[in-house]
Amino acid sequence: NAGVTQTPKFQVLKTGQSMTLQCAQDMNHEYMSWYRQDPGMGLRLIHYSVGAGITDQGEVPNGYNVSRSTTEDFPLRLLSAAPSQTSVYFCASSYGLFGLAGAQETQYFGPGTRLLVL
């Protein structure tokens, strides 16, 4: 299994540009999520999905859109990039989060996408 993959690894955008960060997993996980990590800080949840067709907001959803048309893919869209969105973005997946035993609640993280908005 490839696990969780993210593309691109690095991206530079100008203010106002749009782009999509790709995330895919081949583990048949129902739960997927997007986090951003800023220097010296932990991860902040942007959006998450508990299954295909179902998405919801996390802690910092403004400026980001998501969709989940398949179990495997969970793209994150920046509609109009702003310098405040400069960050490292991580995608994660798991079988579930609640009520399932042991390793099924473990989050598997992708390698991250470093985004710079000028």
Add this chain to the structure above:
Amino acid sequence: SQQGEEDPQALSIQEGENATMNCSYKTSINNLQWYRQNSGRGLVHLILIRSNEREKHSGRLRVTLDTSKKSSSLLITASRAADTASYFCATLSGGYNKLIFGAGTRLAVHP
């Protein structure tokens, strides 16, 4: 706002010493998880402890949970230079569909 808060923010020790990191959280939880992040990499799951458990072990890792104090600790025994990383606790909140991370503890283990 972040659910978990780690303490200390940074920790520097010598190889062979034990490292203890603490995590405090605000609301009731179903489980608490610890993750490690090496510089420039994604997070890796270390251990999960449920709200009805008080202590859990995995190799050189020992995690405790005190739900009355809303706190957890991660102990790494006989630390190695390879343990140098940031360590994060994470808790479920918001109807158990949101996994919220703390700001992390940066551990440096010197040879």
